[in-house]
Amino acid sequence: MIKAVFFTLLTLVFFYIIWINNIFAPHEKYEIPNQYEKIVEDVKYAKEGKQLFEQNCQACHSVRYDAVYPASIQANPNLKALQEHYGKVLPAEVYESAFYTELSQLKESFGKIPPDLSTMYLSRGKEYLFNFILDPQKVLPGTTMPPVMMGRPEDTAKIISYLRSVSEPSPSEQAKRTLMGVFTIAYLLIMGILIWIWRGRILKKMGLH
Ligand code: HEC
Known part of the structure; x- marks a missing residue:
């Protein structure tokens, strides 16, 4: 009995951490004022x-998950032909x-290829992005x-809202995932109860109960 309570508590703490208060999510020392956070979180x-x-x-960055490529690549006539062959979102190797030439030129101009921003929202978090985009030098000297x-917090928040919409699955996909999560937990609960009952029966048969 004590064991059962212990494991139930452990499971609850586990799901609390990953679903409700994810301590591993990136939201460190940076802050975003409330009014801009609302813009970031509003898909409209x-x-x-x-x-x-x-x-x-776009002069420098791509958002490859959304088939948005740096301006120099967007201007390359090969892009369209490749997209017809491989689909709008090109595989990384292709x-x-x-576009080796274009990417090398970007690298030459800026010391490194400006990173793709498809998953930046997930890896950096809105607080970091807001502060970095508004004033890159302050965050990454x-x-x-x-x-x-610089000086355009509202537009910055709108750009982050766009990056958020790219990095997150669509609402219908999210609903599907939630449903799957609920089914999985229900399945585990029912199996747990069945095994518990079965265990009781076996113990009884063995005359231990
Ligand atoms: C003139 C080129 C250029 C433009 C325009 C530009 N960036 Fe960048 N960006 C860079 C470069 C270069 C880096 C790599 C910085 C580094 O690691 O030092 C970078 C890095 C970033 C990063 C990653 C920061 C990190 O922590 O690694 C984000 C996010 C970003 N840019 C967002 C934006 C957004 C949003 C805009 C438009 C508002 C924008 N950038 C406009 C060149 C540019």
Whole structure:
């Protein structure tokens, strides 16, 4: 009995940590004011954010999960043919070899290839992104990324909203995953109860109960 309570508690703590209060998620010392956080979390700004991204960031960055490539690559006539063959989102090896020249030029200009931003929202978190994009030097001293969004917190929040929409699965996909999670836990619970009953029967048969 004590064991059962112990393992139930352990399971509850486990799910609390991964679902409700994920201590491993990135949200360290950076902060984002409430009014901008609301913009980031509202999907209705994602579309405007994408346009702002195209105007301010696409000269250097890609968002490959959304088939958005750096301007120099977007201008390469080969892109369309490759997309017809491989689909809109090009496989990494194809992308890197086909646009080696463009990527090398970016590397030459900035010391490194400006990173793809498809999963930045997940890896860095909104607090970090907000502070970094507004003032790159303050967060990464010596970085070659220019402060293109300096003094424009609202537009910055909209761009992060776009990056968030790319990094997260669509609402229907999320609903499917939640349902699967619920089914999995229900299955484990029912199996646990059945095994418990079965165990009781065996003990009884053996005359130990
Ligand atoms: C002129 C080129 C250029 C433009 C324009 C530009 N960036 Fe960057 N960005 C870079 C480079 C270069 C790096 C790599 C910085 C480093 O690691 O020092 C970078 C890095 C980043 C990173 C990763 C930071 C990290 O912690 O690794 C993010 C996020 C980012 N940029 C977002 C943006 C957004 C959003 C915009 C548009 C508002 C933008 N950038 C515009 C060149 C650019």
